[in-house]
Amino acid sequence: MNVDVESLGSFSRTAHEGAERAAGNLTGMTGIETAVDVTAVTLASAEALVRDDRRVGVVVDFEGEITGTSVLSFPPEGVETLLDALLAGDGLDESAVREVGNVVTSGFIDAWADRLETTIDIAPPRYVPDIGANSLDEMTLERDYGFVFRSRVSAVGEELDFSFHMFPDPDSMQAMLTDGGDEIPVEKLATLREMAQSGATTASESVSAMTGIETTVDISNLSFVPVEDVPAELTDRSHVGTVLGFGDEPQGYVLILFDEPSAREVVAALVPDADAETFDPMARSAIREIGNVMTSSFVDGWANVRDTTIEISTPQFVHDMGRAVADSVVARLGQRQAFAFVFDATLRADDRAFDCQIYALPDESELRAMLEDIDRGATAERTTKAGSL
Amino acid sequence: MNTDGLPHSGDPPDRVRVGVAEFGVATGETRLTTSGLGSCVGVALADPDADVAGLAHAMLPSGDDDRARPAKSVPQGVERLLAAVESAGADPDRIEAKIAGGSRMLDFSGVGEGVGDRNVAAARETLAECGVPVVAEDVGGSHGRSLSVCPRTWTLTVTSAHDGEVEL
Numbered sequence: 001m002n003v004d005v006e007s008l009g010s011f012s013r014t015a016h017e018g019a020e021r022a023a024g025n026l027t028g029m030t031g032i033e034t035a036v037d038v039t040a041v042t043l044a045s046a047e048a049l050v051r052d053d054r055r056v057g058v059v060v061d062f063e064g065e066i067t068g069t070s071v072l073s074f075p076p077e078g079v080e081t082l083l084d085a086l087l088a089g090d091g092l093d094e095s096a097v098r099e100v101g102n103v104v105t106s107g108f109i110d111a112w113a114d115r116l117e118t119t120i121d122i123a124p125p126r127y128v129p130d131i132g133a134n135s136l137d138e139m140t141l142e143r144d145y146g147f148v149f150r151s152r153v154s155a156v157g158e159e160l161d162f163s164f165h166m167f168p169d170p171d172s173m174q175a176m177l178t179d180g181g182d183e184i185p186v187e188k189l190a191t192l193r194e195m196a197q198s199g200a201t202t203a204s205e206s207v208s209a210m211t212g213i214e215t216t217v218d219i220s221n222l223s224f225v226p227v228e229d230v231p232a233e234l235t236d237r238s239h240v241g242t243v244l245g246f247g248d249e250p251q252g253y254v255l256i257l258f259d260e261p262s263a264r265e266v267v268a269a270l271v272p273d274a275d276a277e278t279f280d281p282m283a284r285s286a287i288r289e290i291g292n293v294m295t296s297s298f299v300d301g302w303a304n305v306r307d308t309t310i311e312i313s314t315p316q317f318v319h320d321m322g323r324a325v326a327d328s329v330v331a332r333l334g335q336r337q338a339f340a341f342v343f344d345a346t347l348r349a350d351d352r353a354f355d356c357q358i359y360a361l362p363d364e365s366e367l368r369a370m371l372e373d374i375d376r377g378a379t380a381e382r383t384t385k386a387g388s389l
Numbered sequence: 390m391n392t393d394g395l396p397h398s399g400d401p402p403d404r405v406r407v408g409v410a411e412f413g414v415a416t417g418e419t420r421l422t423t424s425g426l427g428s429c430v431g432v433a434l435a436d437p438d439a440d441v442a443g444l445a446h447a448m449l450p451s452g453d454d455d456r457a458r459p460a461k462s463v464p465q466g467v468e469r470l471l472a473a474v475e476s477a478g479a480d481p482d483r484i485e486a487k488i489a490g491g492s493r494m495l496d497f498s499g500v501g502e503g504v505g506d507r508n509v510a511a512a513r514e515t516l517a518e519c520g521v522p523v524v525a526e527d528v529g530g531s532h533g534r535s536l537s538v539c540p541r542t543w544t545l546t547v548t549s550a551h552d553g554e555v556e557l
Contacts, residue, residue, distance in 0.1 A: 013457050033402040156404045228410035228448055228458055236424040236535060238550055249499040316495055320550055323425020324533020327409065328494040331428035331448050331508070332501025334461070 005184060008041055008224050009339050011149070011176060014115045015039045015108075015166070016226070019151035022107030022164065026153070029103055030085035033156040037232035040223035040342075042148045043186075043193050055163075057131040058101025062109055064120035066176065068168035070108065072101050073131050077159040094127050101125040108151075108164055147173055147186075150223070152232075184371060191374050193222040193343070195305055199298040200345035200358055203256075206297045207356065210290055211269035213349050215356070220345040227334040230342060230361070234322030239263075240279060241356075242291025242315035243325065246299055250313060252362035253329050254298060256291045257322055259355040266290055279319055288315040298358065306373040322357075329361065337364045410458035412445035412470045414477045416540050424535040426490035428505035430512050430528070432467055433487045433538045433545050434521065436479030442540035443474040450507035463511035471519055486516050487525040487538075487545040487557050494531050505529065525557035 016039040023034040055073040062068060074082070079097060086096050102125045113120045149166040168176065197220050204215045225233075240263035241256045258266060267276040267283040270290065274282035292315045303310045318325050333340055340361050347356040362370065405413040407423040415421050421444040423431055435442035445460040445467065452462030460466030475481055491509035509528045516523055525545065527534070532551035538544070545557040 016457065033404065033406075035406040035408065037408070156402065156406050226458070228408070228461060231409050231425050231427075234425070243495055245497050245499075250497055313497065316497075318494060320427075320494065321425045321533040321535065324427035324492070325494060326427070327425050327429050327448075327533070328427030328492070328505070330409070331504045332495070332497070332499075334449050334452075335500050335504065 005339075007176065009226075012039060012041050012224060012226060012339065014111055015041070015149040015151060017115075018108035018111030019153060019164065020107075021111055022104045022151075023153045025103045025107040026100065026160075026162075029100060030082060030160075032081070032085055032158050032160055034153050034160070035156060037152045037154050038225065038229045039149070039151045040221075040225040040229065042150045042221050042223040043189055055131045056097065057128040058098055058105070059126045059128055060101065060105045060109075061123040062120050063123070064113070065116045065118040066112060066120060066168050066172040068166065068172055070105055070164065070166045071128075071131065072104055072162060072164050074160075074162045078161060081155070081158050081160045098125045098127050101127075104162075104164070108166065188371050188374050189222065189341075192341075192370060193220075195301050196220065196222060196298075196343040196360060197345070199301040199360075200343075200347070202297040202301065203294040203345075203358060204347045206293045207266075207290065207347065210293065211266055213265060213269065213354060214351065215347045215349050215354060218346045218348040220343070222341060222343050224339060224341055226338060227330045227340050230330045230340065230359075231323040231326040233342070233344065233359075234326050234357070236321040236323045238320065239322040239325065239357075240287060240319045241317075241325075242288055242295070243318055243329065244291065244295045244315050245313040246295075246310050246362075247366055248311060249363075251366035252360065253333070254295045254312075255325060255329065255357075255359040255361075256294050257318075257325065257357045257359075258287075262354045262356055263287060265352075265354065284317045288317050291315040294358070298360065302370060306370060308373075326359070333361060333363060340364075341367055407444050407446050409446050410448050410461040410466075412443060412460040412466060412473065414441070414443040414470075414473045415538075416441050416477060418539070418541050421538040421540075422536065426534045426536065427492055427494050428490075428501075428508060430463060430488060430490040430505075430508040431534070431536045432463075432470065432512050432516070433489075433536070434470055434474050434479075434484055435487075435538070435540060435543045436474070436483045437485070437543040438483055439478050439480060440540050441474055441477045441479040442538050442543065443470045443477075444536065444538050445470045447508065447512070450504065450511040463508055464515045467512060467515040467519065471521065481520075484521050485524045485543075486521045488512050488516075488523060489527040489534055489536055489545065489547050489557070491528045492530050492532055492534070494533065527555060527557060 019036040057073040151164045154161040200217045239257040264276040270286040343360040345358045404420045407413040423446040432445045447460045447463040447466035449462045491505040535548045537546040547555045
């Protein structure tokens with residue numbers, strides 16, 4: 001299957017519109033102000049639903065011009081906030097959450113129905129107390145090489161964040177995304193995601209080797225997002241890390257961002273004499289050094305596929321709100337393009353609290369060059385394994 | 390689905406959050422907030438006598454029309470914000486502006502060089518063309534900022550890791 005980049009962009013906007021309506025419906029029901037943080041088209045991120053933290057879900061099947069399954073999920077605190085706002089009586093929790101799921105999901109689906117000028121039927125919502133691997137199988141979701149529309153909505157001043165994932169079936173996807181001229185084979189995007197994942201794994205091994213902190217890649221995604229949505233993927237908490245450009249223009253950016261405590265651990269492991277409280281020049285240089293090594297490890301995989309070397313800039317130290325760092329990157333990237341493919345990965349440690357996020361944002365020219373260079377033989381082999389997609 | 394028939398839809402919110410490339414308008418005690426301004430610029434407009442204010446988080450010094458993201462470019466964001474503040478009851482002759490953001494956190498050359506400075510310049514220029522005076526600003530530097538505007542007091546609160554909290 002090939003996907004048309006224009007269609008991806010236009011469907012991403014429909015998904016955003018759906019998220020706005022869904023958030024509006026939730027506000028109408030509960031009186032809690034909500035805002036849409038991110039709407040992305042993500043490649044095969046059913047796994048992202050399966051996380052360590054428990055999430056309560058409402059699953060809705062829909063059928064019509066597009067057919068598939070949607071999953072609305074809340075952290076347990078969010079459910080409590082909801083139940084408080086709705087004044088649900090004892091024992092009615094499940095039905096109250098189902099009703100919220102119904103109203104919110106309608107918001108999303110209505111936007112698609114309007115856009116396609118059709119009606120889409122939605123089945124009664126199912127309550128899933130813990131969205132996890134088993135539930136994914138029960139939902140028979142396309143795990144591989146499919147696209148997922150993902151939105152995150154958060155409440156203003158309340159614990160009520162929720163995520164919405166929409167998994168159209170392969171036929172619907174085909175109909176939605178393949179009607180234009182500027183097409184990318186979806187198998188190549190899958191290969192790109194695998195390259196990025198293996199890059200993130202190598203970067204994680206570099207962290208472990210340099211610091212002695214055993215880290216692994218916890219979550220990774222390849223998403224297609226409007227550039228202005230990238231900052232909301234990060235929190236406005238203070239982060240410490242590096243930003244590097246790759247290519248000579250630069251043709252893209254890699255952000256390596258640690259939360260403050262993790263950055264202090266890294267500094268303490270690399271240069272025990274440095275002042276990790278204030279991030280003195282020695283500490284900054286240690287962060288730059290690890291950012292440099294991690295970025296090199298990350299892009300090496302890409303360079304191998306392209307049979308070339310990828311130049312990376314000197315690392316720039318940042319210590320600021322995560323969102324403000326991303327804001328500065330997208331203000332640059334946005335001058336030339338409205339959407340970006342973003343790869344993100346989260347590294348965690350097994351034995352302690354540790355949080356490091358990696359974001360890679362190649363610009364359009366760089367992305368096209370990478371896709372051009374992806375070996376067709378390898379792609380064909382993967383296509384076979386993936387079945388009909 | 391129409392939300393008009395749902396309970397709660399008439400209550401004014403405590404706070405309106407403004408995302409990147411968006412703007413919002415509020416009245417009275419309802420605060421307008423935006424977080425994580427880096428090279429983007431925040432433009433706040435208000436008619437202090439009418440308790441009406443607006444806030445835009447604009448990303449690019451110039452650019453095409455984008456209806457989905459009304460404040461993506463500074464000139465369009467400012468013009469649309471101005472129109473929205475006026476239709477919320479602000480008197481065009483009394484509207485003032487405060488601007489913040491436009492930092493230079495990253496030092497790369499190339500197409501995006503100095504985008505923070507250019508965003509601030511575009512904001513000043515568009516406001517001047519619209520005849521709106523800039524009464525306060527906190528721009529440039531190399532740090533990020535979060536903003537909060539109160540229509541009632543016409544205070545723009547700028548928070549950063551660098552300077553703590555500053556009221557404009």
